[in-house]
Amino acid sequence: MKRGRTATVLLLLAAALAASAVAGLALGPVRIAPGRVLDLLLAGPGARGGAFASIVWDVRMPRVLLGAVVGAGLAVTGTVLQALVRNQLADPFLLGASSGASAGAVLVIVFGTAAGAGAVGALGGAGVPLAAFAGSMAALVTVYALARRGATMTTGRLILAGVAVQYVLSALTSLVLVLSASPDQMRSVLFWTLGGLGGARWSELALPAAALFVGTGVLVTLARPLDLLLAGEEGAHTLGLDTGRFRAAAFVLTSLVIGVLVASSGAIGFVGLMVPHAARMVVGAGHRALLPVAALGGAVFLTLADLLARTAAAPEEIPVGVVTALVGGPFFLWMLRRSGRGEGVTG
Amino acid sequence: MTGSPVELTVEAVRYEIDGQPLLRGVDLTARPGETVAVVGPNGSGKTTLLRCVYGTLRPTAGRVLLDGRDAGLLSVKERARKVAAVPQDGSGVPGLTVREVVAMGRSPHKRFWEQDGPGDALHVDRALETVGATAFAERRFEELSGGERQRALVARALVQGTGLLALDEPTNHLDIRYQLEVLDLVRGLPTTSLLVLHDLNLAASFCDRLYVLAAGRVVAAGPPGEVLTEDLLAEVYGVRTRIGIHPTTAAPNVVYLPPEPPTARLRHAAGGTAAP
Numbered sequence: 001m002k003r004g005r006t007a008t009v010l011l012l013l014a015a016a017l018a019a020s021a022v023a024g025l026a027l028g029p030v031r032i033a034p035g036r037v038l039d040l041l042l043a044g045p046g047a048r049g050g051a052f053a054s055i056v057w058d059v060r061m062p063r064v065l066l067g068a069v070v071g072a073g074l075a076v077t078g079t080v081l082q083a084l085v086r087n088q089l090a091d092p093f094l095l096g097a098s099s100g101a102s103a104g105a106v107l108v109i110v111f112g113t114a115a116g117a118g119a120v121g122a123l124g125g126a127g128v129p130l131a132a133f134a135g136s137m138a139a140l141v142t143v144y145a146l147a148r149r150g151a152t153m154t155t156g157r158l159i160l161a162g163v164a165v166q167y168v169l170s171a172l173t174s175l176v177l178v179l180s181a182s183p184d185q186m187r188s189v190l191f192w193t194l195g196g197l198g199g200a201r202w203s204e205l206a207l208p209a210a211a212l213f214v215g216t217g218v219l220v221t222l223a224r225p226l227d228l229l230l231a232g233e234e235g236a237h238t239l240g241l242d243t244g245r246f247r248a249a250a251f252v253l254t255s256l257v258i259g260v261l262v263a264s265s266g267a268i269g270f271v272g273l274m275v276p277h278a279a280r281m282v283v284g285a286g287h288r289a290l291l292p293v294a295a296l297g298g299a300v301f302l303t304l305a306d307l308l309a310r311t312a313a314a315p316e317e318i319p320v321g322v323v324t325a326l327v328g329g330p331f332f333l334w335m336l337r338r339s340g341r342g343e344g345v346t347g
Numbered sequence: 348m349t350g351s352p353v354e355l356t357v358e359a360v361r362y363e364i365d366g367q368p369l370l371r372g373v374d375l376t377a378r379p380g381e382t383v384a385v386v387g388p389n390g391s392g393k394t395t396l397l398r399c400v401y402g403t404l405r406p407t408a409g410r411v412l413l414d415g416r417d418a419g420l421l422s423v424k425e426r427a428r429k430v431a432a433v434p435q436d437g438s439g440v441p442g443l444t445v446r447e448v449v450a451m452g453r454s455p456h457k458r459f460w461e462q463d464g465p466g467d468a469l470h471v472d473r474a475l476e477t478v479g480a481t482a483f484a485e486r487r488f489e490e491l492s493g494g495e496r497q498r499a500l501v502a503r504a505l506v507q508g509t510g511l512l513a514l515d516e517p518t519n520h521l522d523i524r525y526q527l528e529v530l531d532l533v534r535g536l537p538t539t540s541l542l543v544l545h546d547l548n549l550a551a552s553f554c555d556r557l558y559v560l561a562a563g564r565v566v567a568a569g570p571p572g573e574v575l576t577e578d579l580l581a582e583v584y585g586v587r588t589r590i591g592i593h594p595t596t597a598a599p600n601v602v603y604l605p606p607e608p609p610t611a612r613l614r615h616a617a618g619g620t621a622a623p
Binding site: 221222224225227228230231232233234235237238239240241242280284285286288 | 398401402403422423424426427428430431432434440441442443444447448451452454455457459460461462487503507
């Protein structure tokens with residue numbers, strides 16, 4: 001019965017993803033009828049259907065795909081982080097991981113180009129994602145260490161630690177900006193801090209897509225130990241989970257995925273908070289169903305959020321991070337209020 | 348469903364935290380199939396002792412032996428196949444159904460990516476039936492009453508299929524009917540069981556032997572009838588009691604007397620100090 005319900009939810013979400021992807025391809029400064037979009041899709045990427053084909057395949061498609069991939073990745077890493085810290089208010093953005101990743105990326109962009117063909121240049125295209133990974137990992141470990149006192153970790157300490165680390169990292173990012181403000185770099189730094197999918201190119205899609213598929217694939221296999229963590233430190237241990245070792249390994253893996261995601265799309269907040277919560281309300285807290293549902297849900301959510309970001313104030317484009325924060329901020333406050341009534345957060 | 352009963356031997360176990368000893372050399376044995384209770388006042392080290400047995404704490408000195416083999420040499424997972432625990436204020440898992448919570452008990456027998464099979468489902472069904480939880484198996488854990496939660500956690504421990512069960516105050520927060528039910532269930536199991544209990548009368552009627560802990564030491568051990576004496580309880584708990592053998596249960600029955608009346612206490616105090 002339970003399994004059937006999960007399958008139904010996954011099917012519905014897959015359909016919703018297909019529909020929002022077609023909408024993402026059809027809408028924009030140039031409107032293309034959905035039927036025409038489908039024709040162009042069926043014709044394949046080689047189709048020489050003039051301007052429309054180019055808009056659908058070269059301009060909008062990579063962006064829609066990147067949105068789906070990043071949305072899924074943020075939702076899955078959010079779900080995993082919530083289990084790792086046993087707090088449903090955790091999210092890559094709120095725990096400072098996204099800010100850490102942006103700071104790392106910005107440092108490499110600015111000093112990497114300043115140093116010319118330095119060590120960073122030697123890393124080639126992997127330099128920015130690697131720096132983002134290191135940044136997100138350093139931020140996560142710092143927040144976790146600050147929030148934890150002995151075996152207990154309160155919501156208050158976790159959020160305060162997250163906020164403090166975010167402030168320090170954004171100050172660091174601003175400092176770099178002030179010290180080396182070329183207009184070009186300004187623009188790309190703004191991109192990291194606000195988050196956006198505008199940089200999507202076919203050539204840049206491969207890495208985040210691969211990271212997401214591998215990362216999510218591995219994280220989904222961790223459903224059992226993640227469930228055990230829900231039973232608490234003592235419970236998980238007596239059920240045979242070496243919590244210290246597992247948590248360390250899972251933090252590294254999660255940071256890796258977040259680093260790659262942020263390197264490709266900047267710091268997009270609140271997706272990893274809202275989507276897992278909604279998914280949990282639909283299929284429960286068991287991770288075997290929760291992780292895939294959150295992945296698809298995140299893909300749908302960010303695809304739609306990006307569509308809104310592109311079209312709401314056209315011809316101006318709103319960074320998608322602003323859209324998710326406008327939706328997610330109030331949602332976060334609502335959850336915080338609920339948790340104040342002593343329910344739903346320590347899970 | 349359960350493994351063959353394990354012989355538990357605790358050998359001179361010490362546990363210190365920041366140089367402060369919580370256990371000062373505890374020896375304890377539970378023979379295969381026995382139900383053994385650890386009793387004692389708050390802060391005497393009962394929970395610490397139990398944690399050393401089920402392995403979330405590592406003794407500072409001394410050893411815990413399971414069937415004669417040093418449990419400290421086992422991996423976390425191997426140990427979870429030998430000892431199942433129902434920790435205090437037990438590890439609630441909101442958002443999961445009772446069946447899912449109970450199925451977590453199969454984890455020590457699984458690779459982390461491995462899914463549960465039909466054999467596991469059978470284990471779960473039988474454990475749910477044993478504790479009388481079949482009726483609420485599909486409900487979410489957080490919707491349960493205290494007694495139902497406790498039974499679900501006992502079922503999870505049963506599903507682990509171990510030869511030793513360690514339960515920390517399994518009757519906490521339960522009304523008297525469920526206290527009796529849980530203890531009766533535990534006593535009826537073929538496994539060896541080690542329980543921390545507060546209620547001396549329940550310990551006396553459901554357990555084969557008692558260990559009395561005070562300030563990290565065993566001060567008395569043996570069958571309830573030999574261990575529970577008015578003098579011992581006065582010394583360990585600082586309470587006045589009358590103990591008789593109850594005619595119906597044939598178990599020792601502890602009746603607690605109110606503290607000495609104030610006047611008597613005053614006289615006592617006056618006699619004890621250099622009063623004028």
